[in-house]
Amino acid sequence: MLNPGQNEIESVIEADREHVWHHLTQHKKFETVDPTIIVEGKGIRVWNATGREHIDAVSGGVWTVNVGYGRESIADAVRDQLVKLNFFANSVGNIPAAMFAERLISKMPGMKRVYYSNSGSEANEKAYKIVRQIAHNKYGGKKHKILYRERDYHGTTITALSSGGQEQRKTQYGPFTPGFVEVPHCLEYRSQWGEVDDYGSRAANAIEEVILREGADTVGGLILEPVTAGGGVIEPPVGYWERVQEICKKHDVLLIIDEVVCGMGRTGTWFGYQNYGVEPDIVTMAKGVASGYAAISCTVTTEAVFNEFNSDPDDPMSYFRDISTFGGCAAGPAAALENLRILEDEDLLANCSTMGAHLMDRLEELKAKHNIIGDVRGKGLFCGAELVADRTSKEPLDEAIVQAIVGECMSQSAVIIGMTNRSLPGLNNTLCLSPALICTKSDIDEIADAIDAAITKVTTN
Numbered sequence: 331m332l333n334p335g336q337n338e339i340e341s342v343i344e345a346d347r348e349h350v351w352h353h354l355t356q357h358k359k360f361e362t363v364d365p366t367i368i369v370e371g372k373g374i375r376v377w378n379a380t381g382r383e384h385i386d387a388v389s390g391g392v393w394t395v396n397v398g399y400g401r402e403s404i405a406d407a408v409r410d411q412l413v414k415l416n417f418f419a420n421s422v423g424n425i426p427a428a429m430f431a432e433r434l435i436s437k438m439p440g441m442k443r444v445y446y447s448n449s450g451s452e453a454n455e456k457a458y459k460i461v462r463q464i465a466h467n468k469y470g471g472k473k474h475k476i477l478y479r480e481r482d483y484h485g486t487t488i489t490a491l492s493s494g495g496q497e498q499r500k501t502q503y504g505p506f507t508p509g510f511v512e513v514p515h516c517l518e519y520r521s522q523w524g525e526v527d528d529y530g531s532r533a534a535n536a537i538e539e540v541i542l543r544e545g546a547d548t549v550g551g552l553i554l555e556p557v558t559a560g561g562g563v564i565e566p567p568v569g570y571w572e573r574v575q576e577i578c579k580k581h582d583v584l585l586i587i588d589e590v591v592c593g594m595g596r597t598g599t600w601f602g603y604q605n606y607g608v609e610p611d612i613v614t615m616a617k618g619v620a621s622g623y624a625a626i627s628c629t630v631t632t633e634a635v636f637n638e639f640n641s642d643p644d645d646p647m648s649y650f651r652d653i654s655t656f657g658g659c660a661a662g663p664a665a666a667l668e669n670l671r672i673l674e675d676e677d678l679l680a681n682c683s684t685m686g687a688h689l690m691d692r693l694e695e696l697k698a699k700h701n702i703i704g705d706v707r708g709k710g711l712f713c714g715a716e717l718v719a720d721r722t723s724k725e726p727l728d729e730a731i732v733q734a735i736v737g738e739c740m741s742q743s744a745v746i747i748g749m750t751n752r753s754l755p756g757l758n759n760t761l762c763l764s765p766a767l768i769c770t771k772s773d774i775d776e777i778a779d780a781i782d783a784a785i786t787k788v789t790t791n
């Protein structure tokens with residue numbers, strides 16, 4: 331049913347209303363309104379079941395469709411691969427998996443090995459298992475704790491949630507996996523230490539304080555988002571990353587960078603960490619790897635980390651005893667190879683930086699015009715605007731008003747924007763913008779104009 335008629339659409343809506351349990355959604359409202367069905371996408375635009383055209387300023391809702399919708403060359407690459415070989419468990423190789431691993435590593439100096447699975451949560455779970463197994467093999471199991479940061483998110487499975495710094499995502503899902511310890515966030519706009527001269531070092535030092543409190547001999551890993559996504563679009567302050575790197579090296583803590591959102595160009599570099607000269611031990615990625623054309627995630631390690639599992643061929647327990655069935659789906663790396671080609675051939679990283687700068691300029695203009703915008707921040711085409719009831723006290727804007735602004739963008743201007751959603755109590759007040767990396771200046775202007783009109787409407791009513 332690629333181009334459904336009116337009767338068919340009505341039956342689709344009814345089937346959806348009756349049987350689909352939507353992600354992150356309270357369903358009661360569907361007793362009075364229809365669930366939204368997206369039927370088609372092209373470029374940065376999508377069409378719903380009524381035929382209404384929208385600009386998608388959030389790349390499929392969750393920072394995923396980096397190269398835009400309707401890419402026939404990716405569909406062709408996936409189709410060709412599926413008819414040749416759709417699947418074989420990744421304990422053996424397949425052609426696109428080998429070729430994508432080589433291409434990926436060429437974009438990640440210092441990294442060497444690619445482990446395939448199929449969601450961001452799972453890629454992070456692999457990273458945790460790597461840290462845990464090294465702890466057991468080298469440190470008698472003691473150096474097993476993994477630190478994560480307040481406001482960061484690393485996925486939805488119970489152990490990924492155990493490393494989540496967003497209270498509202500965790501509440502009611504405990505008890506959690508032991509051995510995960512929180513460190514403070516690094517959002518200077520909401521500084522925990524008042525006004526400090528060097529907030530970047532202060533926030534990084536807070537990580538060392540936790541390591542010393544827990545005992546450095548118990549801490550094996552630290553996971554961080556390069557730019558925090560769903561926790562409020564937070565780019566770490568100047569000086570932060572240098573100190574983090576020093577602290578990890580000093581205490582022999584493996585640095586895991588979660589590139590699930592920033593990976594493959596979103597911040598204007600291949601990976602977010604590459605903006606800051608960081609040298610990670612493990613990097614995880616998912617969403618933008620194949621722009622949502624197939625499910626794929628990767629846990630990438632240095633040769634040194636890999637070698638920890640490779641040293642004793644006579645020990646039946648020392649290698650990485652992990653498998654992900656669908657990590658053997660050949661569609662993922664086939665799509666990822668073509669996705670990478672598009673990013674390169676269309677110079678989309680450069681476009682991301684140029685258009686990202688324009689988006690930030692437009693957000694700064696909106697901030698000058700609307701008092702409810704307290705802070706704008708971001709990197710590349712990954713931007714946020716934190717809304718406040720009062721600029722001086724920084725009291726967060728009521729979540730219902732933020733939702734009304736998002737709703738107005740959609741209803742008045744047919745522009746889909748996002749907001750921090752069930753993340754931190756009282757702090758779901760940041761508008762999130764992440765259009766596809768192909769977007770143009772006029773697309774950005776349409777998005778900014780829509781936000782302008784929505785804020786004007788909501789604040790003058």
Ligand SMILES: Cc1ncc(COP(=O)(O)O)c(C=O)c1O
Pocket residue numbers: 392448449450451452454483484485486555559560588589590591616617
């Ligand atoms: C930074 C980050 N890490 C991990 C994940 C989990 O990815 P997935 O939903 O594919 O499991 C997400 C999802 O939004 C994310 O934003």
